[in-house]
Amino acid sequence: MNSRKKLIAGNWKMNKTSADGVALVNDIVAAVGKQADVDVVVCPPFTAVESVGRALEGSEVKLGAQNMHFEASGAFTGEVSAPMLRAIFATHVILGHSERRTLFGETDELVNKKVLAALKNQLKPIFCVGETLGERESGATLKVVQTQVERGLEGVNKDQAASIVVAYEPVWAIGTGKVATTEQAQEVHAYIRGLLTKLFGDAIAQKVRILYGGSMKPANAPELLAQKDIDGGLIGGASLEARSFVELVNAAVAAK
Ligand code: PGA
Numbered sequence: 001m002n003s004r005k006k007l008i009a010g011n012w013k014m015n016k017t018s019a020d021g022v023a024l025v026n027d028i029v030a031a032v033g034k035q036a037d038v039d040v041v042v043c044p045p046f047t048a049v050e051s052v053g054r055a056l057e058g059s060e061v062k063l064g065a066q067n068m069h070f071e072a073s074g075a076f077t078g079e080v081s082a083p084m085l086r087a088i089f090a091t092h093v094i095l096g097h098s099e100r101r102t103l104f105g106e107t108d109e110l111v112n113k114k115v116l117a118a119l120k121n122q123l124k125p126i127f128c129v130g131e132t133l134g135e136r137e138s139g140a141t142l143k144v145v146q147t148q149v150e151r152g153l154e155g156v157n158k159d160q161a162a163s164i165v166v167a168y169e170p171v172w173a174i175g176t177g178k179v180a181t182t183e184q185a186q187e188v189h190a191y192i193r194g195l196l197t198k199l200f201g202d203a204i205a206q207k208v209r210i211l212y213g214g215s216m217k218p219a220n221a222p223e224l225l226a227q228k229d230i231d232g233g234l235i236g237g238a239s240l241e242a243r244s245f246v247e248l249v250n251a252a253v254a255a256k
Pocket of ligand 1: 011169173174175176177213214215216234235236237238
């Protein structure tokens with residue numbers, strides 16, 4: 001048991017129109033919109049962020065985006081900035097998701113610029129790290145995660161650090177139905193907390209939420225959420241339906 005409030009975040013990826021997103025959050029709000037025992041965040045695609053935000057008004061559910069540019073404005077065709085997200089009341093932003101890293105070439109250096117820009121604009125980064133199957137099989141998991149954490153959080157100061165959320169997402173578990181074992185997940189989560197302790201000191205490291213992501217479902221969530229250093233989940237597939245997402249929120253409430 002620790003003092004960290006659990007957090008369940010839905011990463012909708014490239015799914016849901018604005019209207020479909022509003023319908024989904026209406027159901028989520030009706031079921032768990034008033035509870036404040038765990039933090040709940042939904043991260044729709046950009047075209048639905050504002051409409052979903054309006055549907056969340058008056059509830060405890062918070063609004064996030066899935067990506068952003070590190071500059072505030074300018075000639076960056078197709079991009080969206082932190083001040084733009086703040087202006088439509090987003091509070092969180094997923095950064096460095098493995099799909100951004102592998103499909104869109106995001107490097108640790110780029111992710112770091114985004115993390116710093118998010119923090120400067122009072123957006124809470126949900127900062128993602130995780131190893132590929134090849135890296136795990138070659139025994140490189142901890143080294144890979146260390147590099148991603150150290151490079152991704154370079155230049156973050158102690159005052160900012162507590163508002164960061166880290167998401168450990170083994171790439172081989174994302175969207176594959178293969179979930180990390182609780183031992184595998186807890187080992188990496190504890191290791192990440194150790195890295196945060198080195199970077200920011202123990203008091204702050206104890207405050208940072210570290211989420212597990214990768215095929216988290218209502219069936220496997222209770223065991224994962226019972227682990228000492230697993231403070232919630234970043235949910236892809238199971239966040240696209242109200243019933244499974246609400247069950248995950250309830251599993252976090254039960255595990256608190
Ligand atoms: P998944 O995705 O739950 O569908 O595995 C998690 C994520 O990519 O954030």
